Amino acid sequence: MTKEIENFLSDLPTRREEGWKYTDLKAIGAVAEGAGWTSAPAARAQRLSETGPLAEIDADTLVFVDGNPVVSDETSDIISVMPEGIEIAPRPGRPLHLAFVSTAIDGEAFASSPKLSLAAKAGQHYALIESHTAIGTGNTLCMPRISIEAPRDAVIKHAALFDESAAGFTLSRIDVTLDQGAEYDGFALQTGLGLTRREATVTLAGEHGFARLGGAYVGRDSSHIDNTTLVVHNAANARSLQDFRGVLDGESRGVFQGKVLVAKDAQGTDGQQQHKALLLSPKAEVDAKPELEIYADDVQCAHGATVGAIDQNQLFYLRARGIPEDHARAMLTEAFLMQSLSGISDMAIRDVFRAHLTTRLGDR
Amino acid sequence: MSLLSIKNFAVEVDEKPILKGIDLEIGPGEVHAIMGPNGSGKSTLSYALAGRDGYEVTGGSVTFDGQDLLELDADERAREGLFLAFQYPVELPGVTNTTFLKHALNAKRKHQGLEELDALEFVKAVRKKAKELNMPDDMLKRAVNVGFSGGEKKRNETLQMAVLEPRMAILDETDSGLDIDALKVVSDGVNRLRDENRSFLVITHYQRLLDYIVPDHVHVLSAGRIVKSGDKSLALELEKSGYAEFVDAA
Numbered sequence A: 001m002t003k004e005i006e007n008f009l010s011d012l013p014t015r016r017e018e019g020w021k022y023t024d025l026k027a028i029g030a031v032a033e034g035a036g037w038t039s040a041p042a043a044r045a046q047r048l049s050e051t052g053p054l055a056e057i058d059a060d061t062l063v064f065v066d067g068n069p070v071v072s073d074e075t076s077d078i079i080s081v082m083p084e085g086i087e088i089a090p091r092p093g094r095p096l097h098l099a100f101v102s103t104a105i106d107g108e109a110f111a112s113s114p115k116l117s118l119a120a121k122a123g124q125h126y127a128l129i130e131s132h133t134a135i136g137t138g139n140t141l142c143m144p145r146i147s148i149e150a151p152r153d154a155v156i157k158h159a160a161l162f163d164e165s166a167a168g169f170t171l172s173r174i175d176v177t178l179d180q181g182a183e184y185d186g187f188a189l190q191t192g193l194g195l196t197r198r199e200a201t202v203t204l205a206g207e208h209g210f211a212r213l214g215g216a217y218v219g220r221d222s223s224h225i226d227n228t229t230l231v232v233h234n235a236a237n238a239r240s241l242q243d244f245r246g247v248l249d250g251e252s253r254g255v256f257q258g259k260v261l262v263a264k265d266a267q268g269t270d271g272q273q274q275h276k277a278l279l280l281s282p283k284a285e286v287d288a289k290p291e292l293e294i295y296a297d298d299v300q301c302a303h304g305a306t307v308g309a310i311d312q313n314q315l316f317y318l319r320a321r322g323i324p325e326d327h328a329r330a331m332l333t334e335a336f337l338m339q340s341l342s343g344i345s346d347m348a349i350r351d352v353f354r355a356h357l358t359t360r361l362g363d364r
Numbered sequence B: 001m002s003l004l005s006i007k008n009f010a011v012e013v014d015e016k017p018i019l020k021g022i023d024l025e026i027g028p029g030e031v032h033a034i035m036g037p038n039g040s041g042k043s044t045l046s047y048a049l050a051g052r053d054g055y056e057v058t059g060g061s062v063t064f065d066g067q068d069l070l071e072l073d074a075d076e077r078a079r080e081g082l083f084l085a086f087q088y089p090v091e092l093p094g095v096t097n098t099t100f101l102k103h104a105l106n107a108k109r110k111h112q113g114l115e116e117l118d119a120l121e122f123v124k125a126v127r128k129k130a131k132e133l134n135m136p137d138d139m140l141k142r143a144v145n146v147g148f149s150g151g152e153k154k155r156n157e158t159l160q161m162a163v164l165e166p167r168m169a170i171l172d173e174t175d176s177g178l179d180i181d182a183l184k185v186v187s188d189g190v191n192r193l194r195d196e197n198r199s200f201l202v203i204t205h206y207q208r209l210l211d212y213i214v215p216d217h218v219h220v221l222s223a224g225r226i227v228k229s230g231d232k233s234l235a236l237e238l239e240k241s242g243y244a245e246f247v248d249a250a
Helices: A003-010 A026-033 A042-046 A312-319 A325-341 A347-362 B042-050 B074-079 B097-111 B119-132 B137-141 B150-164 B180-193 B208-212 B233-241 B244-249
Strands: A060-065 A068-070 A079-082 A085-088 A096-102 A109-112 A115-119 A125-134 A139-142 A145-150 A155-163 A168-178 A183-190 A195-204 A210-219 A224-233 A239-248 A253-262 A269-279 A285-294 A299-308 B004-013 B016-026 B031-035 B055-064 B082-085 B092-096 B168-172 B199-204 B217-222 B225-230
Touching: A003 A026, A003 A109, A026 A139, A096 A139, A125 A168, A145 A155, A145 A183, A155 A168, A155 A195, A155 A347, A168 A183, A168 A210, A183 A195, A183 A224, A183 A347, A195 A210, A210 A224, A210 A253, A210 A325, A210 A347, A224 A239, A224 A269, A239 A253, A239 A285, A239 A325, A253 A269, A253 A299, A269 A285, A269 A325, A285 A299, A312 A325, A312 B074, A312 B092, A312 B097, A325 A347, A325 B092, A325 B097, B004 B042, B016 B042, B016 B055, B016 B225, B031 B233, B042 B055, B042 B074, B042 B082, B042 B168, B042 B199, B074 B082, B074 B097, B082 B150, B092 B097, B097 B119, B097 B137, B097 B150, B119 B137, B119 B150, B150 B180, B168 B180, B180 B208, B199 B208, B217 B233, B217 B244, B225 B233
Parallel strands: A060 A096, A085 A115, A096 A125, A109 A139, A115 A145, A125 A155, A139 A168, A145 A168, A155 A183, A168 A195, A183 A210, A195 A224, A210 A239, A224 A253, A239 A269, A253 A285, A269 A299, B031 B199, B031 B217, B082 B168, B168 B199
Antiparallel strands: A060 A068, A079 A085, B004 B016, B004 B055, B217 B225
16 A cells, blocks of 8 residues: 555544544544455456446546556556656547546455646646546545646646445545636536545636536435535636535435635635535435635625525426426436536536436436 | 316315315316405415315315315326416426426326327427417427516416316416516417316406406405305406405405
């Protein structure tokens, strides 16, 4: 295992820490004390190609099997594996799919912390796809860390799918830095059964940058889905938009901790943040903590967080038109989440996500 | 035989008696109007017949084509052919008009043992009906009632009625919030659906609507009871004298 994971496991964050108040990692510690976490044998890496529903999007595909990169002919010239991490130079205009697949079977517990840095070129457009799926049902702890540098006027579209098994722990971090006029447009769909935490930090370091963080999630059974975001406005006249929606059923739990930080010199900032959750079961829970920290005078910032159940007026309206109650509830739930997908500009990805959401909502 | 037979119907909302024994017989093809002042129980009657939660039936009976209506859930009533045109149509963000209509129609067809319509047949049928109501195709693609004007919402209710072809339609204050042009479009839409089998219960505060949808029978509802019944001339009488006499009497 990497030093980083060993350090992490030996000193797991506890709920006493502000940023981990709503996400309990005790279960990770329990595995460590039981069978124990190990690194997956590298050989394992060669045996699969299953990367989930996003596989149908035509893209350069870089597969990580239990954290180990599988470098193919397709990707050998865009990645360099360095001791401190993997450096990636994505091709402008050609989608790049980072596919994290876990294969651990019962009795195994694989931990990994792949570290990736992506370097974009000024003025170029990139499409990044990220997926986290499981084939096995064993314990996996994946702690990917992705950092993206977007120089002047670069545009990065990023679509991520988290669809792990019930025994999967995914603690992912993404750090994006945007230079002047650069744009990051990210959307994460989270439908896994295990514990997923995604920390996204975007720093608007140049004027007229634009960042969007969008997300939709489906909590079911006892899944735990945590989105922790930090958008830092360090430069003037930049814009950020955060829009997250979640549906929680069973005994699932959703967490949204979103912060917008506007530095003193970041005049003319426009920072919007919204989180909406729909609770479908009395045992489901959501915790939302939106925060604004503003040091500039001339800004437009707003945040909103709502939690509710299915609207009884809407439900009655559908039933009054002959639609059975179960069906009506499903329609309203799907409609609630689908609205957030309209933020995805790539139609092919939007269609894949829409179909996947319908499947997962049906699995509840 | 009556299509809808209401006998001594009593309903409470939040433990407060609102309807205190309504008797009403509506035959096939008949149009009945219920008029009454605010608070007389008009909307309670329409919601209770449609089967909305929170409207507790404390007495009496309602049969629909010989079937005990009160035994059925709201969606079963609709599939049996009862339609409520809402006074305040509900917005459904994220659900397009086409999707909504398709699900509703197919639910009904399934109930009737008919095959579901394929997408092409369905769109063709709906477009034709939308056109008759002066609704642009664009309105079919938009989310149900979201951003619609008052007139558009009522036209949309009428479109749903035209697509679902109910046996019995209850129009709850369909005229509220409509200007005269919209009122005409909606009334024309309703009149096109009148035939010897389909019945209507038109609930309204004002006589105006009844100039366009001419009823066979008019009833005055006051304080939860029908206090007077007559033909369409009763509506004109009320327009002159107002409801004062009935409010006092009740």
